[in-house]
Amino acid sequence: MSNNDNTGKKIGKSFLSMFKRLFVRDKIELNVLEEEALQTPMKAVFKRLIVNKIAIIGFCMFVIILLFSFVGSLVFPLNEVHTELTHFNIRPSRNFLNYPSELNDSNIINIVSGVSFSAALTDDGNVHMWGTEPNLELPGVSDFILNVPQEVQDAFIVQIEAGMRFIIALDDEGNLHGWGHAGHGQTTLPDTISGPVLMVGGGISRIVAGSMWSAVILGNGNMHVWGSFQAEQNFMVPFEAMGRIVDAFAVDVNMILLLDDGSIMPMGVRGTEFYTNVPPELMDGSTRVEQVAVTNRNVMALDEHGTAHIWGSMIDGLHRFPEGMTPENVVHISAGYRNFIAVKENGDVYVWGADDYGQNNLPRGIENAGVHAVFANAFQFYAVDEDNNIVSTWGNRGYLFGSDHFGRDIFTRLVHGGRISLSVGIIAVVISTVIAIIIGLASGFFGGWVDHTLMRVADIVDALPFLPLVVILSFAIGDTLDQAQRMYFVMIILGLLSWQGLARFIRAQLLIEREKDFVLAARALGIKQRSIMFKHILPNVFNFVIVQVTLSYATFILMESALSFLGFGITEPVPTWGNMLTSAQETMVIQYFWWRWIIPGLFLIAACLSINMIGDALREAMDPKSQER
Numbered sequence: 001m002s003n004n005d006n007t008g009k010k011i012g013k014s015f016l017s018m019f020k021r022l023f024v025r026d027k028i029e030l031n032v033l034e035e036e037a038l039q040t041p042m043k044a045v046f047k048r049l050i051v052n053k054i055a056i057i058g059f060c061m062f063v064i065i066l067l068f069s070f071v072g073s074l075v076f077p078l079n080e081v082h083t084e085l086t087h088f089n090i091r092p093s094r095n096f097l098n099y100p101s102e103l104n105d106s107n108i109i110n111i112v113s114g115v116s117f118s119a120a121l122t123d124d125g126n127v128h129m130w131g132t133e134p135n136l137e138l139p140g141v142s143d144f145i146l147n148v149p150q151e152v153q154d155a156f157i158v159q160i161e162a163g164m165r166f167i168i169a170l171d172d173e174g175n176l177h178g179w180g181h182a183g184h185g186q187t188t189l190p191d192t193i194s195g196p197v198l199m200v201g202g203g204i205s206r207i208v209a210g211s212m213w214s215a216v217i218l219g220n221g222n223m224h225v226w227g228s229f230q231a232e233q234n235f236m237v238p239f240e241a242m243g244r245i246v247d248a249f250a251v252d253v254n255m256i257l258l259l260d261d262g263s264i265m266p267m268g269v270r271g272t273e274f275y276t277n278v279p280p281e282l283m284d285g286s287t288r289v290e291q292v293a294v295t296n297r298n299v300m301a302l303d304e305h306g307t308a309h310i311w312g313s314m315i316d317g318l319h320r321f322p323e324g325m326t327p328e329n330v331v332h333i334s335a336g337y338r339n340f341i342a343v344k345e346n347g348d349v350y351v352w353g354a355d356d357y358g359q360n361n362l363p364r365g366i367e368n369a370g371v372h373a374v375f376a377n378a379f380q381f382y383a384v385d386e387d388n389n390i391v392s393t394w395g396n397r398g399y400l401f402g403s404d405h406f407g408r409d410i411f412t413r414l415v416h417g418g419r420i421s422l423s424v425g426i427i428a429v430v431i432s433t434v435i436a437i438i439i440g441l442a443s444g445f446f447g448g449w450v451d452h453t454l455m456r457v458a459d460i461v462d463a464l465p466f467l468p469l470v471v472i473l474s475f476a477i478g479d480t481l482d483q484a485q486r487m488y489f490v491m492i493i494l495g496l497l498s499w500q501g502l503a504r505f506i507r508a509q510l511l512i513e514r515e516k517d518f519v520l521a522a523r524a525l526g527i528k529q530r531s532i533m534f535k536h537i538l539p540n541v542f543n544f545v546i547v548q549v550t551l552s553y554a555t556f557i558l559m560e561s562a563l564s565f566l567g568f569g570i571t572e573p574v575p576t577w578g579n580m581l582t583s584a585q586e587t588m589v590i591q592y593f594w595w596r597w598i599i600p601g602l603f604l605i606a607a608c609l610s611i612n613m614i615g616d617a618l619r620e621a622m623d624p625k626s627q628e629r
Contacts, residue, residue, distance in 0.1 A: 165181035
């Protein structure tokens with residue numbers, strides 16, 4: 001083959017290769033450098049971010065925290081002033097209503113509840129416990145209430161009653177048993193009542209439990225109360241009731257006595273709602289009372305004709321019947337701590353009163369469940385049918401993250417506290433960033449006396465002691481601002497005192513950018529200085545500003561939390577992650593109530609850590625040299 005033929009083949013291949021490059025570009029395989037050169041800067045940054053595991057983890061964590069705080073605050077409303085002191089310092093759980101499965105096949109005689117636990121008595125004389133311990137093993141508290149004592153397990157129990165944090169039980173031989181928190185000795189029958197007094201009185205016929213006290217009704221119709229000093233002083237049995245008491249229904253400082261002629265008599269602290277507007281026919285014996293239910297402020301009585309009567313406080317609407325309910329044809333009544341329950345002859349169930357834990361939200365299908373009675377104590381409700389089997393439960397199921405010293409739900413406060421802490425950080429970042437951009441651009445672009453003056457202002461602000469200044473301002477303001485205004489005040493102060501570092505960073509970048517050719521060209525074209533700063537120079541340093549802003553956002557969240565922790569930021573009852581950590585200043589909280597400080601602390605750490613992870617990933621993605629290391 002001649003050299004001319006070889007040359008012709010080479011020329012043909014060259015033209016074919018050129019044709020492919022011109023018209024078949026999608027078939028060409030680009031190397032890494034060519035592909036990088038064809039990408040926009042933002043696309044290159046995004047590509048580096050999505051392959052950075054730290055960035056992905058930080059982003060996912062931060063999105064979860066945002067959803068938890070901002071979406072969660074819409075799902076879980078917060079009543080900032082609500083407290084329930086009976087529920088103080090309850091550990092995390094959601095099992096208040098999770099009764100044992102063996103009760104499904106048992107004939108239940110009674111169910112009683114305390115603040116976080118319940119107990120059922122079955123016809124075989126056994127006691128079944130469930131729920132959460134209301135106390136940790138504090139000094140002086142050695143009895144765990146969920147552990148039924150062995151002597152109770154061996155006995156045949158015929159009655160049980162529950163206080164807020166204890167239980168008493170009566171066996172078939174007339175012996176009293178008690179366990180749980182016994183700070184006032186309310187679980188043990190005093191020597192002054194036992195022995196000859198019981199023998200003369202005919203033994204114990206009924207037992208009664210209050211919040212911190214207990215009582216027994218003897219066979220001769222007399223009653224004896226012991227426990228807290230206040231109860232012993234308040235519950236002096238009236239002379240006209242001695243020897244006539246059949247049953248008693250108690251709350252904190254008041255009691256309703258049911259006498260042998262079917263009449264009732266209030267007892268306790270006079271002047272309270274229990275003595276207000278009592279139907280006279282229920283007290284003079286002209287109408288016999290068969291059932292009595294008491295809340296902490298109200299009384300409902302059911303007479304022999306199936307008619308219910310209500311009196312007491314107007315709080316929670318418990319002084320009247322709910323809309324759509326008539327007081328006639330009632331077969332069963334009961335009461336929680338702040339609720340009334342009534343069951344009609346046709347099986348309809350009515351619940352009214354406070355609804356802080358969903359007490360008034362009847363379960364679906366309960367109207368067709370053949371409800372015969374409802375056992376209600378505290379904030380846990382159990383509906384049973386004619387066979388005495390549990391068919392529905394509702395009310396307070398527990399606290400996912402526990403409760404604080406005021407009985408407030410820590411989970412709900414964390415949700416709303418996160419929304420406030422994150423919002424304060426965002427607004428403070430916006431304020432400080434705007435100030436830093438304006439001062440940094442002006443100082444770096446103009447230089448000279450402008451640069452000198454602005455940097456000296458930055459030095460003066462930087463020299464101000466941050467925490468002492470905020471403390472002085474907080475004392476100066478005092479109570480003149482409400483919580484919303486105080487939140488805005490914290491945002492503004494954080495923003496006004498934290499711009500110096502970013503302003504110096506922008507100034508340093510501008511000292512480099514202003515000498516580049518595109519700035520000189522813009523000046524030569526007569527473009528206004530303001531346009532050169534904001535439209536030509538700022539976009540070139542904005543990537544670095546984003547990184548600095550991201551990293552400083554976490555710092556602002558920590559600053560707000562520190563101020564609120566010290567009491568100089570946003571104060572209770574408005575929750576923030578910072579003021580929720582205030583309880584960690586108490587030794588007993590750190591030692592026994594870990595959920596009150598560890599859980600808010602973990603959320604604060606997770607939020608700041610995720611933001612820093614995103615910021616570090618952005619810094620690496622926006623720095624081309626970092627990919628060469």
